[in-house]
Amino acid sequence: MDAALNHDALRAALSGQVGLFSGLPEAGLTRALALGQRQKCGKGGTLFHQGEPADAFYLILAGRLQVGQATPEGQHVIIRYLGPREIAGCVAVCGGIPYPATATAVEDTWTLTWSRTRIAELTEPYPVIAMNAMRIMGGRLTEMQQRLREMQTERVERRIAHALGRLVVQAGRRTPEGIEIDFPISRQDLAEMTGTTLHTVSRTLSAWESQGIVLGGRQKVVIAQPHMLVAIAEDLPDEAG
Amino acid sequence: MDAALNHDALRAALSGQVGLFSGLPEAGLTRALALGQRQKCGKGGTLFHQGEPADAFYLILAGRLQVGQATPEGQHVIIRYLGPREIAGCVAVCGGIPYPATATAVEDTWTLTWSRTRIAELTEPYPVIAMNAMRIMGGRLTEMQQRLREMQTERVERRIAHALGRLVVQAGRRTPEGIEIDFPISRQDLAEMTGTTLHTVSRTLSAWESQGIVLGGRQKVVIAQPHMLVAIAEDLPDEAG
DNA sequence: CGGAGTTTTGAAGGACGTCAACATCTGTGG
DNA sequence: CCACAGATGTTGACGTCCTTCAAAACTCCG
Numbered sequence: 287m288d289a290a291l292n293h294d295a296l297r298a299a300l301s302g303q304v305g306l307f308s309g310l311p312e313a314g315l316t317r318a319l320a321l322g323q324r325q326k327c328g329k330g331g332t333l334f335h336q337g338e339p340a341d342a343f344y345l346i347l348a349g350r351l352q353v354g355q356a357t358p359e360g361q362h363v364i365i366r367y368l369g370p371r372e373i374a375g376c377v378a379v380c381g382g383i384p385y386p387a388t389a390t391a392v393e394d395t396w397t398l399t400w401s402r403t404r405i406a407e408l409t410e411p412y413p414v415i416a417m418n419a420m421r422i423m424g425g426r427l428t429e430m431q432q433r434l435r436e437m438q439t440e441r442v443e444r445r446i447a448h449a450l451g452r453l454v455v456q457a458g459r460r461t462p463e464g465i466e467i468d469f470p471i472s473r474q475d476l477a478e479m480t481g482t483t484l485h486t487v488s489r490t491l492s493a494w495e496s497q498g499i500v501l502g503g504r505q506k507v508v509i510a511q512p513h514m515l516v517a518i519a520e521d522l523p524d525e526a527g
Numbered sequence: 528m529d530a531a532l533n534h535d536a537l538r539a540a541l542s543g544q545v546g547l548f549s550g551l552p553e554a555g556l557t558r559a560l561a562l563g564q565r566q567k568c569g570k571g572g573t574l575f576h577q578g579e580p581a582d583a584f585y586l587i588l589a590g591r592l593q594v595g596q597a598t599p600e601g602q603h604v605i606i607r608y609l610g611p612r613e614i615a616g617c618v619a620v621c622g623g624i625p626y627p628a629t630a631t632a633v634e635d636t637w638t639l640t641w642s643r644t645r646i647a648e649l650t651e652p653y654p655v656i657a658m659n660a661m662r663i664m665g666g667r668l669t670e671m672q673q674r675l676r677e678m679q680t681e682r683v684e685r686r687i688a689h690a691l692g693r694l695v696v697q698a699g700r701r702t703p704e705g706i707e708i709d710f711p712i713s714r715q716d717l718a719e720m721t722g723t724t725l726h727t728v729s730r731t732l733s734a735w736e737s738q739g740i741v742l743g744g745r746q747k748v749v750i751a752q753p754h755m756l757v758a759i760a761e762d763l764p765d766e767a768g
Numbered sequence: 769c770g771g772a773g774t775t776t777t778g779a780a781g782g783a784c785g786t787c788a789a790c791a792t793c794t795g796t797g798g
Numbered sequence: 799c800c801a802c803a804g805a806t807g808t809t810g811a812c813g814t815c816c817t818t819c820a821a822a823a824c825t826c827c828g
Contacts, residue, residue: 355672359762361680365672380658381665386672416657417621423664424622430671431596431606431627437678438722439602442816473775481679483817488775504774504825521600683784714807724785729808745793745806 293319296347296398304371306345306418314412321408322398333374333389333397340378340385341402346370349395350457350469354478355387364478366426367392367469369457376419377426379405392469437481445480446490447519450500454509463501464510472505534560537588537639545612547586547659555653562649563639574615574630574638581619581626582643587611590636591698591710595719596628605719607667608633608710610698617660618667620646633710678722686721687731688760691741695750704742705751713746 297319300307307315322345327333333344336355351368365387368374378385379402400408409416436445450467459468473484473491480487491507494500499515501508509515516522538560541548548556563586568574574585577596592609606628609615619626620643641649650657677686691708700709714725714732721728732748735741740756742749750756757763 355676357676357680359680363676363679365675377665377668381662381669383665383669386669413654413657416654416661420657420661420664421622423661423668424618424624427618427664427668427671428622428624428627430668430675434606434671434675434678435596435598435604437675438604438719439598439600472773478679484775485777485818486816489777489816492776502775713805725807726786726809727784730784733808743807 300371304345305422306373306415308418309414310412314408314415317411318400318408318415319398321404322400325397325399327391327395327397329391329394331391331395333391333395334385336386336388337384340375340383342375343379343400343402343405344374344389344397345399346372346374347396347398349397350392351389351395352392352475353387353389362478363481364475366429367453367456373419373422376423380419380423392471442480442482442486443490444519444521445482446476446487447515449476449479450507450509450515451519453507454512454515458509461508464508465512466506466508470505471507476507541612545586546663547614547656549659550655551653555649555656558653559641559649559656560639562645563641566638566640568632568636568638570632570635572632572636574632574636575626577627577629578625581616581624583616584620584641584643584646585615585630585638586640587613587615588637588639590638591633592630592636593633593716594628594630603719604722605716607670608694608697614660614663617664621657621660621664633712683721683723683727684731685760685762686723687717687728688756690717690720691748691750691756692760694748695753695756699750702749705749706753707747707749711746712748717748 297315300319301315302308307318310318324347325344327349333351334340334342346368348370351374353365353368353374354362355365356362368389374389374397375385377383409419433448436448440448453467453471454465457468458465460466473487476487476491477484491500491502494515495502497514499509499511499518501510538556541560542556543549548559551559565588566585568590574592575581575583587609589611592615594606594609594615595603596606597603609630615630615638616626618624650660677689681689694708694712695706698709699706701707714728717728718725732741732743735756736743738755740750740752740759742751
């Protein structure tokens with residue numbers, strides 16, 4: 287892992303694959319790398335807490351973050367997961383507001399970190415970065431609107447199918463048995479993503495497993511028949527014979 | 528109404544009250560007014576449809592817009608309402624994506640409209656506008672996250688209370704009987720905002736009305752005891768004796 | 769092997785959706 | 799002014815999806 291984090295490899299990896307930096311000239315990339323600070327957050331660690339003043343902005347180099355909110359009553363919901371080449375903290379830093387959520391690492395995570403002042407130094411000469419940040423925020427807002435619609439109109443089973451579908455796109459890894467979600471995720475986590483209980487998630491996954499759609503495991507989900515999951519998510523007529 | 532829309536009145540109204548233009552120098556405001564086009568959308572009319580390419584950006588001068596999404600199955604959810612001095616279409620125009628939702632006028636609505644090319648002409652010399660747009664989008668994203676959390680963790684009654692609370696802040700008007708939501712809103716609308724049915728909304732409002740918390744009416748809601756509504760929304764111990 | 773965390777499964781109950789019927793209001797045209 | 803249609807709101811009865819409560823099995827790790 288460390289080998290991948292030397293300067294040249296970093297530069298190659300960032301060039302053209304990071305949405306935040308797309309369209310940025312070489313000089314800008316150099317500047318961004320120079321201003322950013324490499325940082326490690328161990329599994330289970332917290333990058334920032336909900337309500338804290340937002341003073342840093344993170345680009346994930348490797349690992350996985352869970353972004354969640356806690357309610358005053360002590361309940362917890364998961365807003366999204368973030369993986370390599372995605373950014374965290376942009377809403378708060380750009381808007382000048384406290385972090386609206388808490389980011390914790392679900393695996394060892396390496397980030398490139400900029401303080402708020404550094405961000406200003408970057409976006410001033412390279413406004414394309416600000417435009418990219420806006421595009422990213424727009425995409426997330428659109429996604430949140432979709433999820434709100436799902437929460438309001440769909441039953442639990444479809445919501446779980448949709449959540450898994452997003453995880454497949456974002457963190458799917460091909461294995462002989464099917465597509466595996468490439469980080470540890472529990473039934474409780476899925477419940478907090480879909481607004482239900484771990485019991486219902488467990489029952490649903492068990493039912494799917496008996497149909498051969500998924501394979502379960504401890505903090506593990508493998509989708510054996512992705513098309514069936516899509517059929518459930520889109521509420522298509524059952525394809526089973 | 529038309530009287531309020533002449534150039535000088537417009538200028539006075541926009542100065543310092545429109546989030547999008549805060550911090551903008553006089554010259555920029557002049558430029559913005561010159562580039563924008565005044566437009567009227569009659570009650571029930573549609574400003575833009577979900578899925579259309581985003582080619583315009585709207586600042587509401589007067590009236591009220593409903594922003595909603597339709598599901599493939601024909602269901603409808605309301606994402607938010609927008610009132611005077613708020614902007615519509617920013618996510619799509621800034622992100623270069625199709626409009627993610629549909630905006631319809633719930634009353635006669637007047638807007639100042641900029642095409643996408645005009646927006647570029649404005650933000651280039653006045654990047655503060657882009658910063659403001661980003662702040663606005665950040666605020667909306669934060670709000671959507673809160674609402675998603677509500678949908679996942681709260682019962683229907685609390686969600687309705689929260690929705691009404693937001694409407695009070697956004698469109699509340701003092702009357703002798705209490706605070707009235709200042710545009711026509713039906714039980715069905717409230718149901719589509721909170722992910723429930725008009726029946727449950729009706730039952731809930733009836734119960735509140737019998738406690739004197741609200742006053743109902745056709746497409747009308749008046750909050751007689753706002754503090755009681757807050758108590759319900761925050762799930763505080765009942766204040767009734 | 770013990771213990772904590774995770775997952776599974778069963779049973780019971782409730783919140784809320786669905787179905788149904790009726791009441792009320794608004795606008796239109798005769 | 800009245801009749802009528804259509805939209806909106808109210809209320810009751812019933813069903814069910816899902817939560818809650820409960821207990822046990824499994825897995826990982828020291």
